[in-house]
Amino acid sequence: MKARVTVTLKNGVLDPQGKAIEGGLAALGFAGVGHVRQGKVFDIELSGRSAEQARADLAEMCEKLLANTVIENYAIEIV
Template structure:
């Protein structure tokens, strides 16, 4: 069983890296980009076969290490 974890900055947290990327897109001629927010994606392979337990386990990983919940939100997708 696989899990995909996406970490994003919470709304309202300044993202200077996202802003720099937004500026670079504009300088390449990509118009109409209103906003860019940078995040992280983790692909995790699990021995667990029960989707509910897998989700619970990965959410625990997010709380304890993968995300800093002061500034980041996370979403977990379980992929069979």
């Protein structure tokens, strides 16, 4: 089974990398682009688990390693 975990900064947390991307896009001539936020995507293959167990394991992985839950949110998608 495959899963995708998307980690993004929480609202209100400054995103200097997103701001730099926003500026870079403007410098390249892409007009009308604003408020860019960046994040991380993890594609993970899991075996020997039910979808329910996979989701629970992925949540634990996020809480322990993949996301800094103080400043980041995560979303789990089983694909």
